[in-house]
Amino acid sequence: MPPEIEPITDLSRIAIHTITTKRLLIETCFKRYAEMGFGGISVWDDGVDSAGAARVRKLVDKSGLRVPALVRGGFFVSADHAKRAAAQDLNRKRIEQARGIGAEMIVIVAGAEPGVPHAAARGQVERGVAGLLPEAERAGVKLAIEPLHPMYAADRCCINRLAEARALCDSLASPMLGVAVDVYHTWWDPDLESEIKTLGSQNRLFAFHVCDWKTDTRHLLLDRGLMGEGVIDLRGFRAMMERAGFDGMIEVEVFNEDYWALDPDAYLELIRDRVFACV
Amino acid sequence: MPPEIEPITDLSRIAIHTITTKRLLIETCFKRYAEMGFGGISVWDDGVDSAGAARVRKLVDKSGLRVPALVRGGFFVSADHAKRAAAQDLNRKRIEQARGIGAEMIVIVAGAEPGVPHAAARGQVERGVAGLLPEAERAGVKLAIEPLHPMYAADRCCINRLAEARALCDSLASPMLGVAVDVYHTWWDPDLESEIKTLGSQNRLFAFHVCDWKTDTRHLLLDRGLMGEGVIDLRGFRAMMERAGFDGMIEVEVFNEDYWALDPDAYLELIRDRVFACV
Numbered sequence: 353m354p355p356e357i358e359p360i361t362d363l364s365r366i367a368i369h370t371i372t373t374k375r376l377l378i379e380t381c382f383k384r385y386a387e388m389g390f391g392g393i394s395v396w397d398d399g400v401d402s403a404g405a406a407r408v409r410k411l412v413d414k415s416g417l418r419v420p421a422l423v424r425g426g427f428f429v430s431a432d433h434a435k436r437a438a439a440q441d442l443n444r445k446r447i448e449q450a451r452g453i454g455a456e457m458i459v460i461v462a463g464a465e466p467g468v469p470h471a472a473a474r475g476q477v478e479r480g481v482a483g484l485l486p487e488a489e490r491a492g493v494k495l496a497i498e499p500l501h502p503m504y505a506a507d508r509c510c511i512n513r514l515a516e517a518r519a520l521c522d523s524l525a526s527p528m529l530g531v532a533v534d535v536y537h538t539w540w541d542p543d544l545e546s547e548i549k550t551l552g553s554q555n556r557l558f559a560f561h562v563c564d565w566k567t568d569t570r571h572l573l574l575d576r577g578l579m580g581e582g583v584i585d586l587r588g589f590r591a592m593m594e595r596a597g598f599d600g601m602i603e604v605e606v607f608n609e610d611y612w613a614l615d616p617d618a619y620l621e622l623i624r625d626r627v628f629a630c631v
Numbered sequence: 632m633p634p635e636i637e638p639i640t641d642l643s644r645i646a647i648h649t650i651t652t653k654r655l656l657i658e659t660c661f662k663r664y665a666e667m668g669f670g671g672i673s674v675w676d677d678g679v680d681s682a683g684a685a686r687v688r689k690l691v692d693k694s695g696l697r698v699p700a701l702v703r704g705g706f707f708v709s710a711d712h713a714k715r716a717a718a719q720d721l722n723r724k725r726i727e728q729a730r731g732i733g734a735e736m737i738v739i740v741a742g743a744e745p746g747v748p749h750a751a752a753r754g755q756v757e758r759g760v761a762g763l764l765p766e767a768e769r770a771g772v773k774l775a776i777e778p779l780h781p782m783y784a785a786d787r788c789c790i791n792r793l794a795e796a797r798a799l800c801d802s803l804a805s806p807m808l809g810v811a812v813d814v815y816h817t818w819w820d821p822d823l824e825s826e827i828k829t830l831g832s833q834n835r836l837f838a839f840h841v842c843d844w845k846t847d848t849r850h851l852l853l854d855r856g857l858m859g860e861g862v863i864d865l866r867g868f869r870a871m872m873e874r875a876g877f878d879g880m881i882e883v884e885v886f887n888e889d890y891w892a893l894d895p896d897a898y899l900e901l902i903r904d905r906v907f908a909c910v
Binding site for chain 2: 471567
């Protein structure tokens with residue numbers, strides 16, 4: 353068993369992904385998260401696209417919230433060259449937006465497309481990330497590769513384990529390139545602890561996303577669990593991250609239609625209570 | 632790209648899992664599969680339990696079908712000692728049944744239980760398999776560890792990649808212990824080809840199960856694709872298996888409520904056509 357760590361007792365290290373409270377306007381997200389005492393906000397792309405980076409930057413400054421991430425970039429994979437070029441343009445725009453709003457990193461979802469074999473897809477991802485790194489470095493925006501659960505390998509993400517994300521980082525060696533570790537995607541991996549340890553020693557643990565894996569998952573995408581209602585040992589997971597040197601924000605990212613239907617204030621209170629109890 | 636291999640043009644190497652035509656009685660499965668020209672049948676546990684091993688043996692002898700597998704044993708994992716002991720008793724019964732009906736192997740699903748950490752679960756699996764091997768060896772029944780997709784890691788199977796199944800085989804070294812490779816569970820793994828090659832060199836490629844992975848999967852368990860309606864390069868997969876030395880039966884195993892609702896004869900014809908076209 354991992355050594356005990358102290359429960360979390362204040363929200364200064366906790367950030368909420370705006371997708372978690374999908375019904376709230378971006379302005380309301382900033383206001384409510386800050387009022388509740390959360391220390392950070394990770395802004396999804398739709399929020400920046402609709403409000404504009406300058407407006408979001410004002411919200412950031414006024415709220416005092418830290419912005420670990422703009423979510424998300426990537427989606428490099430396609431059999432169609434024009435689509436790959438369009439993805440690259442969009443990624444450049446995301447870097448500019450991240451710089452504009454003061455986000456520390458962009459979460460990168462590699463992409464996948466039925467019909468593009470995985471080996472070819474991974475090559476497209478590597479070339480895509482390589483092409484963005486110079487601009488990310490100039491902008492001072494980190495890129496965090498997020499491995500997605502293997503159940504998304506067909507059509508969302510061809511990087512499915514921490515080991516694969518680390519191999520990509522090894523290949524492209526840049527201090528601005530690292531990994532986003534999401535408990536939902538990675539908890540099942542027997543190499544989890546050793547991978548986290550290695551990534552920590554390389555200063556590549558850029559992000560830590562929490563939610564939970566429910567045994568009665570009814571939908572591959574929109575039925576994530578809230579912390580404490582699934583099987584993941586979240587406190588043990590945090591202990592692994594912290595032993596490996598991670599001291600960044602803990603980001604709550606839950607896609608779930610049932611929770612989206614709740615009153616957002618009550619939901620945020622529930623999130624706070626679950627962070628204290630489980631993470 | 633893998634070298635081209637010839638399409639399959641007769642059904643002598645094709646076996647059907649009885650779960651695939653779940654509505655049919657076991658007697659009807661034997662009759663229809665043989666009439667259609669399929670060379671084999673893999674019998675699910677409910678069929679043997681209801682008809683009895685002696686009766687199934689008569690069906691085997693009369694039909695002339697080969698029986699690659701009794702499906703399934705395992706499910707070793709529980710926090711409750713009494714449940715683990717009961718699983719072991721059931722597994723012994725399955726070995727006896729397999730011997731009785733002339734099945735070449737038992738497909739082993741390791742098991743998993745919420746609340747049992749994965750490291751502990753894998754220890755229970757190793758002890759469970761170790762305890763069965765002497766009886767399997769005496770009975771001349773092979774045990775085939777089937778890694779299940781990581782989306783089943785919480786509650787069905789804590790062995791989720793070929794590498795993990797191979798590690799278990801390495802640890803327990805027996806010529807009667809090997810691996811069942813199911814395209815559904817393993818297709819996404821970047822180590823797929825190298826693992827299959829290694830397993831082949833060790834004579835551990837005991838089984839090859841085919842179906843398909845659909846991008847619009849609506850249910851984690853009961854929405855498997857029929858060959859050709861998903862993303863898996865099945866012919867390329869078969870080429871990998873055969874390059875690694877596999878020359879056993881190709882087993883069709885599809886759990887899908889929509890297909891279960893079809894007329895079973897029409898469904899078996901569709902399976903035949905998809906085997907010829909896609910595998």
